[in-house]
Amino acid sequence: MELNAKIPAGPMETKWEKHQFNVKLVNPANRRKYKVIVVGSGLAGGSAAATLGQLGYDVSCFCYQDSARRAHSIAAQGGINAAKNYQNDNDSVFRLFHDTIKGGDFRSREANVYRLAQVSAAVIDQCVALGVPFAREYGGCLANRSFGGAQVSRTFYARGQTGQQLLLGAYSALSVQVALGQVKMYPRHEMLELVVTDGHARGIVVRNMVTGEITSHAADAVVLGTGGYSNAYCLSTNAKGCNATAIWRAHRKGALFANPCFTQIHPTCIPAAGEHQSKLTLMSESLRNDGRIWVPKQAGDRRNAWDIPESDRDYYLERKYPSYGNLAPRDISSRAAKQVCDEGRGVGPGGRGVYLDFAEAIGRLGESVIRERYGNLFEMYEQITGENSYKQPMRIYPAMHYVMGGLWVDYNLMSNIDGLYVIGEANFSDHGANRLGASALMQGLADGYFILPCTIGDYLARVSPSDRLKTDHAAFRQAEQDVKDRTSRLLSADGTRTVDSFHRELGALLWNNCGMERNEKGLREAMAKIPLLREEFWRNVKVPGSAADFNQSLEKAGRVADFMELAELIVYDALDRDESCGAHFREEHQTADGEAARDDARFSFVSAWEFKGIGQRPALHKEPLVFEYLQLTQRSYK
């Protein structure tokens, strides 16, 4: 299979503009004849559905939550990047492009990232126009803060609830289109199958989560904005319902899955309190602007934080990375935390934690300034741990947070299946092997508001609405039957273990063998164990209730069943990528001072995997990465 990324020719600065001119257009009067399905209503899906509705397409939008406003984008805290240079600190489109490529450890496409940086400014403008109450300075201008992996302040924020405010902006734009009848919203509906004939996406099969009814929906194009698959690891910062089912079903129908092993561990999360832990909670990276990270110098030092004098503390990020300090990128900060804990210097129960200390900032700025900046985060921390971070340092530990991997897409955000588009975290496109903080919101909205609505027309203009399949077509009937068969298999196993117990075991296996640090032995072990666990799952899972009902156990079972297959692909990819890059740290490949050692000669490519059957080795296709504008260098944040 030849992978064609369809990157437009010409200088980087003008590629997107030229491409916008070159794509085919759909006449405004004809747009209403085209049906587009958008799955997911987060920043990417919500903004895309709203914008496609504004353009005049006939849109259906599906989400598993009870309202479009609850998509997990809502939980993003810290901010959204944009190359506005409002701070006059030498930011530019080129610098944002550079920081993103470098932060991603040179494993993303230059053309996509450059476009993202170009579009970023318009995203902020659009959000403000929709009424997003970003933080302001006293003169009324927008305020900015700094984030990891950058030496400029380009992050826009709304307290610690930026994702919420951006999502509510997109949701309000979506609501207008719903009111106008341009978008039909299907909340509490879960996509369980993609229908493909002759290499074209034709529609989806969904389950109504209240009644259990299985229905088919046909369209001229299908857009997946269904987020990432961090929950394969069971404990993550994702919402409990986040799942890979939509993209995994598409993968099984032929969509290539790119860089699945590029999974990001976020350095600042609240450590797990015990076996009962159901999810992990992120503490925004923005806290690292004012918080200093440290552990005791001596292993086994069990004194209270406030009893440990300065001379006995190790501010290890400031020591190892003096120029970026506490704002070193996520992958580097996470690994550094793991290392000090492995040395026995971790703090808190179980020794899996490091301090994030605000005492110095409170002394310098006063408690009220810190409260203004991070008040809600401090409250959240206190709710969960019962500890007051104005008086004692927070304890944090890395947790599974985001995936850079996802379905392979070309420059148009179209997968290798014609008419199947993938946007936001669900695709692989912009963050390489490591995403910088505040860039997920930027990408989701850039894809949804500006990029997809332009590029999808190019495909739609080439197909005719009269070729759209009817939902009584055999392909839809077959897909519905597949969904029903699968559901009855889950319900009829009637074994002895709950879905949650399988999910925990799978998560622990991935976290231990394919987490922050990976090696061949551990990966091979996971590779051997996952198929056995999957086999046991189908034989021994206990899913109560019926298919024709509101059944949360059944929903969960379907998602975990897909994670069981996806987990194997993650491990295949991690094993195959015999180098370290960004968040993918193979212990065998590190520099003398313990940093990720890339192997550009062998691995400067995107790994795009083709499904070959359950338990079968997937086929690897490579998209070479060519760097014309930036020189491949060893990342240094020292």
Next chain:
Amino acid sequence: MKLTLKIWRQDGPSQKGGLAAYPMDDVSPDMSFLEVMDMLNEQLIARGERPIAFDHDCREGICGSCGFMISGEAHGPVKLTTTCQLFMRHFRDGDTIIAEPFRSRAFPIIKDLVVDRSALDKIVQAGGFISARTGSAPDANAMLIPKDKADRAMDAAACIGCGACVAVCPNGSAMLFTAAKIGHLGLLPQGQPERRQRALRMVNKMDELGFGACSNHGECEAVCPKGISIDFIACMNRDYMRASATETMEPVKRV
């Protein structure tokens, strides 16, 4: 800790429901309320009983999915807290805790603790937005917004749409929810062109959907996990009165 959970069980919208008691051992004070529910559900499944249905998602107090009445209080006894962020250290060993769904005429029960809150979406669809087509925005700094105005708008915009305000209101009113959106957008210069129509559309839709009116009990503000001030209801009433005196309501339509 040992606790007794009394939980509302109801098979479906038209079935009769009732409280069922579940004694729980080995509850850790560091568990969240929903983690206790998870633990109970694991036990129920193992015993071959139907697990308890409840809405939840982010489990960090921002998505607004979760929420039920806990011993008579929406989201439980701790102020400014969603159900998912309620930790067991706030209860005592031996306590009996009652969990019931958010009850209101406009929130029909789907199953157990799950209710249908789609009426709140309909209020937003009626007018809770600024019609700004993608691509039409001026530079973000072209419009200066005083910091105190932006902060105040953010106070209102923090609403998570959980519906606790409706559930505790003796009138089943959605005034705090509606006022938060009207207040947020009405404080901003971008929100001015549609300000009056917004008030008319949202308030009328709220009435149409079967929500009651406000009689200043203040229960809503007291249970709001995001601390939305009841002052916004006064602002909304002002907007509504002014709009009623000067304009007639128009449906949302295309240009």
